[in-house]
Amino acid sequence: MFDPAKASSLDGNFETQLAKIRDEMKQMEQRLERQNLLLQGFFLLMSEHGDISETQLLERVTQLAAEKSKAPAKSCPQCNRSLGKRKQCMYCGGKRPVESAFDLL
Ligand SMILES: [Zn+2]
Numbered sequence: 660m661f662d663p664a665k666a667s668s669l670d671g672n673f674e675t676q677l678a679k680i681r682d683e684m685k686q687m688e689q690r691l692e693r694q695n696l697l698l699q700g701f702f703l704l705m706s707e708h709g710d711i712s713e714t715q716l717l718e719r720v721t722q723l724a725a726e727k728s729k730a731p732a733k734s735c736p737q738c739n740r741s742l743g744k745r746k747q748c749m750y751c752g753g754k755r756p757v758e759s760a761f762d763l764l
Contacts, residue, residue, distance in 0.1 A: 705711055733742045737753030746755045746762075757763060 702711075702713075702716060706713065733755060734740065735742055735748035735751060735753040736756060738748060738751045740748060740750050742748060742755055747753070755762065
């Protein structure tokens, strides 16, 4: 049977959870903006002290994106099901092997 008091409590809980998720998303956006600034600063230092142009960076990033899109899907080392982009298998908990330092991100 419908209980208005219980429904109201759930609505409040939902609103609280939604506010928490929005707050976490805002924090993640701010963190991404700081990482973007750090990356841009790092690249500017590299280009000033080396012989790397932004055009070369763009070409390299485009090449990497193409290679990633063609790479075969990774499978769980324990149950062989597809991992998708996950670092851990949702079926058995098997972990994706680390093959690059960037896998740690
Ligand atoms: Zn698995």
